[in-house]
Amino acid sequence: EAEVAQSPRYKITEKSQAVAFWCDPISGHATLYWYRQILGQGPELLVQFQDESVVDDSQLPKDRFSAERLKGVDSTLKIQPAELGDSAMYLCASSEGRLDTQYFGPGTRLTVL
Amino acid sequence: AQSVTQLGSHVSVSEGALVLLRCNYSSSVPPYLFWYVQYPNQGLQLLLKYTSAATLVKGINGFEAEFKKSETSFHLTKPSAHMSDAAEYFCAVSKGGSQGNLIFGKGTKLSVKP
Numbered sequence: 705e706a707e708v709a710q711s712p713r714y715k716i717t718e719k720s721q722a723v724a725f726w727c728d729p730i731s732g733h734a735t736l737y738w739y740r741q742i743l744g745q746g747p748e749l750l751v752q753f754q755d756e757s758v759v760d761d762s763q764l765p766k767d768r769f770s771a772e773r774l775k776g777v778d779s780t781l782k783i784q785p786a787e788l789g790d791s792a793m794y795l796c797a798s799s800e801g802r803l804d805t806q807y808f809g810p811g812t813r814l815t816v817l
Numbered sequence: 818a819q820s821v822t823q824l825g826s827h828v829s830v831s832e833g834a835l836v837l838l839r840c841n842y843s844s845s846v847p848p849y850l851f852w853y854v855q856y857p858n859q860g861l862q863l864l865l866k867y868t869s870a871a872t873l874v875k876g877i878n879g880f881e882a883e884f885k886k887s888e889t890s891f892h893l894t895k896p897s898a899h900m901s902d903a904a905e906y907f908c909a910v911s912k913g914g915s916q917g918n919l920i921f922g923k924g925t926k927l928s929v930k931p
Contacts, residue, residue: 708860735917744826746907746921747861760918795860802917808853808860 706730708809710796716815722784725812729778729798737806738771738781739795747795753779754802786816819844819910823922831930836880836895838925840908843889849916850891851909852882855924861907866916867891878902903929 709728717723729736734755739747750769752760755776764771768787773779783790793813797806824839842848849868853861865876872884882893891908905926909919 710860713858737917744923746821746909746923747919748921749918752917797861799916803915805863805866805916806919808862810860811858813858 708796708798708807710794710809710812712812713810714813714815716817717786718817719788720785722782723786723814724780724782725794725796725814727779727781727796727798727809729796730807733798733800733807734776735799735802735804735806736773736779737797737799738779739797741793741795741811743792750781752802759802783814786814788816790814791816819848819912819920821908821910821920821922823906823908823925825925826923827926827928829928829930830898832900833897836893836898836902836927838893838906838908838927840882840891840893840922841889842891842908842910844910844912846912849911850882850884851911851916851919852876852880852891852893853907853909853921854878855905855907857904864893864906868916898927898929900929900931903927 736753738750741747751771753773793811795811796809799806820843822841851866852864867884875881908922
């Protein structure tokens with residue numbers, strides 16, 4: 705069964721450092737989502753891509769976060785500089801289209817010291 | 818705007834007992850509703866979804882949920898809890914017609930006692 709892949713699974717970094725997370729969606733899925741899940745909370749959408757285009761980044765802190773999906777396949781989420789409050793699980797999800805069921809990857813757990 | 822409220826951040830049941838996890842939604846348009854399960858340090862797995870067809874929805878692992886418009890509820894149930902059901906459960910809502918733009922509740926952690 706096809707799955708969404710994410711790496712790394714765990715990342716520990718110091719405040720003010722740069723970090724990057726990678727996501728490979730299920731093959732053929734045009735829509736890709738990045739979510740942030742703070743401990744004890746539900747996931748919150750950061751950014752949504754349709755192919756290589758951003759369709760929603762209204763909740764992305766653009767002063768420090770960036771996301772790209774250059775060829776409309778895999779995607780990278782970057783934080784620079786990381787802050788203590790960025791400690792969270794970062795989840796990637798994909799779907800065939802915007803109207804379709806989302807499938808989640810295992811996530812990257814970020815700890816900022 | 819859509820929102821979801823999950824009543825009870827932590828629910829504990831005995832193995833074999835009924836599981837009931839509560840979810841109430843708010844939506845200005847007919848919603849789609851979802852239940853996801855998350856095991857420790859893993860991503861979310863879809864349990865079931867309501868997309869305006871039958872109001873009683875059956876999902877994986879013996880779970881089901883009933884959409885009640887009059888009560889704005891979508892509670893998750895399972896007749897008999899198993900130890901492997903211990904996990905965190907999230908209710909989510911989206912605008913009807915789309916399964917994107919999910920708004921999640923804060924989650925309910927289910928513990929199952931032997």
